[in-house]
Amino acid sequence: MSSARNKANSRIASLRSMLCVGLDSDLSKMPALFRSMERPVLEFNRAVIRATAAHAVAYKVNTAFYESRGLAGMRDLDETLQALPPECLSIADAKRADIGNTSRHYAKAFFEAWSFDAITVAPYMGFDSLDPFFEYDDKLVFVLCLTSNPGSADFEERILDDGRPLYRAVLDKVRSWQRNGNAGIVVGATKAGLLQELRQEAPELFFLIPGVGAQGGSMQDAVKEGADPDRRGAVVNVSRALIFPEGDFRSVEEFEAAVGREAIKLHNDIKEVL
Numbered sequence: 001m002s003s004a005r006n007k008a009n010s011r012i013a014s015l016r017s018m019l020c021v022g023l024d025s026d027l028s029k030m031p032a033l034f035r036s037m038e039r040p041v042l043e044f045n046r047a048v049i050r051a052t053a054a055h056a057v058a059y060k061v062n063t064a065f066y067e068s069r070g071l072a073g074m075r076d077l078d079e080t081l082q083a084l085p086p087e088c089l090s091i092a093d094a095k096r097a098d099i100g101n102t103s104r105h106y107a108k109a110f111f112e113a114w115s116f117d118a119i120t121v122a123p124y125m126g127f128d129s130l131d132p133f134f135e136y137d138d139k140l141v142f143v144l145c146l147t148s149n150p151g152s153a154d155f156e157e158r159i160l161d162d163g164r165p166l167y168r169a170v171l172d173k174v175r176s177w178q179r180n181g182n183a184g185i186v187v188g189a190t191k192a193g194l195l196q197e198l199r200q201e202a203p204e205l206f207f208l209i210p211g212v213g214a215q216g217g218s219m220q221d222a223v224k225e226g227a228d229p230d231r232r233g234a235v236v237n238v239s240r241a242l243i244f245p246e247g248d249f250r251s252v253e254e255f256e257a258a259v260g261r262e263a264i265k266l267h268n269d270i271k272e273v274l
């Protein structure tokens, strides 16, 4: 069994949590006190990590927020990765995939140069574009299946000639592509009902469920519908609603306390249903 998957499942069981903290660390949204620091994003991330470490199973770094800042963003990404608790799953939300020859380099970048435990990938280009990721059988590869955004209707929910929606065809392919239990899918928490259907269809896959908080999804519904039959097998991401609490913070400690309170609320929501 993939060691990344085992790590996540052990943490879910020991903490009774499925919380994935989304480090969508947007400079323009963070409290002013960080913006005057030499490394604002890194210090912000370190504070969020300290405040959430006791509740988190996973940290998801959306690479867009780092890539958009060029070399400085890459340094912050690297040092943030080093600051993550080793017992937590590290997810690169990079949504990659290309022809096989190129995907091999994406996989090497995220799994070797950066040593992430998991990555998100897009299924559009098919098997040869994803196999280089699945070759890393100790990692977790999350394939976009039914995403949280309204635009999921444009392609993912289109009905195929055989009567299935496209996302169901993606699910079936992912089930056949996995090696050593290293496959997962991304399903939006905004798709309650369909999330449950996908879980019933694929009890063995690991689920990454974004869309709680700012996008309107419910943590408790996501856990109830997304957990596998052993009450494991899923992490639920919260980014903006957790890392940008409201308030006028005068110190890093005050900010950490506010993020910590949000993390406790989310963890309690999870414990009530897990």
Ligand SMILES: O=c1ccn([C@@H]2O[C@H](COP(=O)(O)O)[C@@H](O)[C@H]2O)c(=O)[nH]1
Residues within 6 Å of the ligand: 022, 024, 062, 093, 146, 147, 148, 149, 186, 187, 188, 210, 211, 212, 213, 214, 215, 237, 238, 239, 240, 241
């Ligand atoms: O279907 C998807 C796939 C990925 N995401 C990503 O998750 C977070 C959600 O952020 P919030 O602030 O909690 O809304 C973000 O990084 C998205 O790019 C998603 O939302 N939906």
